[in-house]
Amino acid sequence: MTDTATPTPTESLLRPSRLMSRRNAAERRFRLYGITAIAISLLVLAIMLFTILRDGVSAFRQTSVTFPVVLTAEALDPSGSLDAAAMAKVTTIGYGKVIDSSFLAFLQAEGLAVDGLSDKDARAILSKEAAGQLRAQVLAEPALVGQTITMTIWTNARIDGYFKGRVTMESAERDGNVSPEQLQLADLLAENGALSRPFNWQFLTGPDASDQRPEAAGLGISIIGSIFMMIIVALLCVPIGVAASIYLEEFAPKNRWTDLIEVNISNLAAVPSIVYGILGLAVFINFAGFPQSSSLVGALVLTLMTLPTIIIATRSAIRAVPPSIRDAALGIGASKMQTVFHHVLPLAMPGILTGAILGLATALGETAPLLLIGMVAFVDNYPSLSAAGALDPATALPVQVYGWAQRSDPAFIERSSGAIIVLLIFLVIMNAAAILLRRRFERRW
């Protein structure tokens, strides 16, 4: 038909050629690769969230024993004065003895006994943290001395783990910290109804606890620290970021300096976060002498880290306001500054706030730079809740996650996952706010 080498005779379109079915198979394969890639990504995400929920949800409930505690006056108030200052001489050891003897008496009264379990091991199923709490309670209300009160006391982390499926009879055989007999006693207490698993407020409000007492470890200080930091970051980052964006978008002449700033900002957005930690350590702590581990330094580091992100988001929000608005304002005699502050900025505000919230959410989850400025230290004093509290040592939620994950006791993995759940709840709230804001105020020009 032509002079080209095309010997193919006219084929019917209704019968696919051999080559065509091969090409269509390749097409289907290619499509499948895409679906597989998406499926794997989402599956991994699902597995990750599932394991964290599975490991972490139980942190919000704590196995506890409820029994009457006799607050004997001889032991707790030797002077008999009911004066808090005098009573403070009795240490937690004294209170521990009171709790232990009350618990043993309770076991005896209820007839709960396990063969081969010594009294010492029996009372060891209670958390060592209880004595300190009882002491605080009694010192706050000295009139309790001499009375018998009903207390709900945590069990230790192994017994707690037994009811959460982390510890089994078999693992207890090999474990130096718990024996099968103790678990049997716990079973007896459960049958008796003395065991319960109430919601663990202490996990959300309490301070961190030592390696031996995972059952007492709480997120209180790290939540306070994170909130402090978020407030400071928001107060610093949003005004500076918006001001910088306004200058760069609306006023900056196109010259070398502006170019330098622009390139700089996009590079800063990609600098590894740990470099900001080094900066914070060298400049804020070493040079300026701000206190280590304080939320102020953490917030300053996070501010510098978040600023490029916020500037980039704000600039695109400002750029999305059509030039006609500016022309209209300038055309009726407004100054450039009035145009920006009266018209451009209000119109860009939803976009700016969305970007700011998302930037803050990233800052909230950031860990690495905070490790370098000492926020990973063990802190068990609450920072003061005034502005000066920003200078007190604190930790942050993600750092607490890391800190607990580094500890050897498996009970801390539960705590760590629980802390992640709290962190994720904060993040979900912030992201939902950003989405709502975008939905509510989004404008298409």
Added chain:
Amino acid sequence: MSTVLLLGVVLVLAAMAFVLCRGRALASAGGDMRRLHSLPEAYGWHGALMVALPALAVLVLWLILQPVVIARSVGAILPVTTTTQTADEAQSAQNAEELALMDVRRLAAGIDSAVSSGQMAEVAPDGAGADMAALQEALAASGVALGGAITPETLAAAQKYRSLSAIGLTARTVFTLIAALAGLAAAIMLTQKDFRARNRVEAVIKMLLIAASSVAILTTVGIIYSMLSETLNFFRLYPVSDFFFGLTWSPNFRGNSEFGLIPLVWGTLYITLISMLVAVPLGLFSAIYLAEYASPRTRNVIKPLIEVIAGIPTVVFGLFALVTVGPFLRDWVAQPLGLGDSGSSVMTAGIVIGILNIPFVSSLSDDIINAVPQSLRDGSYGLGATKSETIRQVVLPAALPGIVGAILMAGSRAIGETMIVSMGAGAAAKLDLNPFEAMTTMTVKIVGQLTGDTDFASPETLVAFALGMTLFVITLGLNVLALYVVRKYREQYE
């Protein structure tokens, strides 16, 4: 007057200035706003700024300079000999002086709090005749713990420190208030109906905007300066070539440390490589599917879901690596294959970083694929190409530079990732090919050398800055390259 109170007073004065100047401007125009050059508020703002800016400038300057001045004059009476010649000795002498000053500061603060809480009587101004032991005990009783015994020299210095601080505090208050009041007077003098208040205010606001945008530059300068100076200090103590070409990493806080960078760079690159092997195919194929195949409705559901991954903090991925991925790989892959029994490994960290980077690669690639003009696709379909042939032979080659840029950025993120490697890769610096061995990276070692007690004179601490500098240079280089490639790519289709 405390800093906060002083700030409050300045703000109140500024508010007063606002009201006064606004009123004065209106009065000068006989109450007729139209005869004013600017809106009355502009005069008010002008007054407020005239009060606040000079006063704040004085205050900030004072806050920065006072500690330096006091340290210098107190340091002069401290008995530290500084007649050393070599850089090394000068360094240690400087450290000794810093330590002595720190003692003085702590002691001064201790006396302050003890005196103000009434637990201690005031000490004689030059510290003469005080009983050191009794003083220490008194301080301990009020909750001030001191490192060593108090020497008469330290006490004298502390007392001088206290008196100078007190003078400084008063002078600060006086000068700040004088600046504020002078500003107020000047503003009131200037305010009359023809004064161009708005232009002045706008000029000041513009200066503030410029200052805000310079923060980015200052940050970069701060990063480079802080790391460079400490890196140079490190290289004074440790040879440059041993650092960059050494094959052993064994820091030892008792001395004789070896800081060979090679094992750390190897670990970093190995983990980055594995993460890219995970992130690039998964991210790229997801992006291709979303951009070319998915219906708009599927896209609207799947794309945000994948981006959820990007919103999860890295420490969560770290825990996932530690608790789930690491043990899984150990029990199901490494042990059956006889490749070791380490839970933390290059593989663990690499895979998890790869997952973290999927949304990054996919959203960047998605943008880039969408930037390929539709006319190219039409041309290909018009010739009878299938969708996959079009993507593979037309769209991807056209998008290649942009995708390379995206991959470079993802690589730089993987190199700088800290939490996942510190929780999933281990801490052993070694040169090994087995991906199921624990290895470590530069970032892990930066954290390791800088957490806990840091002594800024020892090479064990300073090496972290050299590592940080290396990391910064590598990631910066990758990012600049990536931005350049992507920018070139975008210009091609604009």
Added chain:
Amino acid sequence: MNKMQNPETLVIANANKMTARKVQVHYGTNHAIKDVDVDILDKTVTAFIGPSGCGKSTFLRCLNRMNDTIPVCRVSGELLLEGENIYDPRVDPVQLRAKVGMVFQKPNPFPKSIYDNVAYGPRIHGLTRNKAELDAIVESCLKKAALWNEVKDRLDSPGTGLSGGQQQRLCIARAIATSPEVLLMDEPCSALDPIATAQVEELIDELRSQFSVVIVTHSMQQAARVSQKTAFFHLGHLVEFGDTGQIFTNPGDPRTESYISGRIG
């Protein structure tokens, strides 16, 4: 084929290549093409003319099912290529497009070499057994597209580096490399200058000896110059279809006359 012969007499002799009967196209709720009946003859240039938005491009894109890439577009009615319904579910649009090639309004060479641009179609359709055959196809197509002499020394340089007219001829060479039976051209000269336009028009006239060509054009002069058959579209309707000479000299419908004399469009 001698240009001096009267085209109309030749047309009659040619067989029907494509047949459209009662074709309807909907874009979502918009009824874009209404009841179009057209016969595309073999070895003939058919021009579609009409004002902007009249549906001529849409109809053209139905002929090789390019509209399939637009999700909201629905086509009904009967469209036959050599007696086979191209909208039959058994028909693979990919295979169809190899037989019904297309050249677009804006030159869209792939960001590849000139050689690879032309070789793209033969490669994906597996038309050649070896490199020599492929070389022969590329050379003959570039010659047919009157581009060979300009590019034979730089086949490896990128196709995007050519001038606009050269790019469009490269796209034509690329389209004929799959040896289609019908070649669709969607305003192929609208992005070109007058000299390049003249070259492409000359080329179209030569291509008529081998393919059936359908061209959409805004320019009535162009339609008159290159085509033997002309279809006038207006508001989605096929107003008039007939020999080019007759449409331009003696239109049967008042709307055609208004358009040709410049009163509408």
